[in-house]
Amino acid sequence: CKVLVSGANGYIAIWVVRTLLEKGYSVRGTIRSEEKAAHLRELFSSYGDKHEVVVIEDIAKEGAFDEAVKGVDAIEHTASPFHMNADDPDELINPAVNGTVGILKSALKYGQSVKRIVVTSSGAAILRDTTTPCTFSELDWNEQCLEIVREKGRDAPNMMKYRASKTLAEKAAWEFWNKNKANVGWDLAVVNPPFVFGPAIQAIATPSTLGTSATLFYNHVALPNSNGATNEFLASVGTAYIDVRDLAEAHVLSLEKEAAGGERIIVSAGLWKWQDFIDVANTISPPPKLATGGLPKGNPGAGTGHPSTVHLLHYDTTKAARILGLKYRTMAETTRDTLADYEAKGW
């Protein structure tokens, strides 16, 4: 069984590749340039020709995936820009939407052996900012970010531009599938994760290049001054998260479970505030030996569970439990393993 994974060098995708290989699948990963192949080839060298890497320079180009989809049984589409420094929202929206529709189009034309396509969407395509606590489910769509980006364009907050790219890409995926489902031998499943934390196995030189979510974790949980964040910030900022390894498992289960076809699925391990991770980090024995000089303290106990702490965003995760049967690592495991990863990297 061969699986195509787009953006294979990414923080999440490389764990998807690893999980697939560990479970006996063959993997063809796509990357943007040849120099990104070396790390993947080395990391997965023991899998021999079960692991293959192909270069697709521009995923938004018409027919970009035409060759790559040939002969694969399933696709995990994770490649999509995830950064907060786009000026024009289209810098994010175009590759997100065209990359997603493009891979589906290629599968329609040349993916005769494809049975399931899993697209990595996001909680960003579901949630909206609220002032009162709200529980979101797979029935919700983030129309708020689309309105803001439509109204403000380049002046929209960067987070809204990113959310719009994810919402529009997921909408385009469902639209494409609904239009073409009678003519294809595959079905679509979508995974909607919140913030992703956990150890990093992609090629990275410094904490600042860990990736958008993982760098935030490093800054707030591994730097003794939490990168200048106030105690109030640490106790009040945070939403929902999943460990990157559990998310990789969710991607594989979404390929395997028949009932995942036609579904968008929220996967979330639970709620967090930075203070929660900091408190857990300070219980690790022996303490991690970080080159940062030590862990932050913040205001212990001021996070989740404190009477004044409010979580506005909640996710209904019953579908993931029912269809995927996904088990989540605990916050203690995620924190311990992430800090051990920094220690191993000499950070």
Ligand code: NDP
């Ligand atoms: P990374 O930045 O580590 O990985 C993104 C991958 O997409 C990389 O392989 C990157 O290639 C590729 N990519 C980005 N922009 C383009 C582009 N314009 N053309 C071609 N390829 C591109 O991010 P993550 O692993 O964190 O994210 C992976 C997916 O998960 C994304 O779809 C993201 O939206 C989604 N997600 C992430 C969350 C998180 O907290 N991390 C939460 C929810 C969803 P290159 O390395 O060459 O830039």
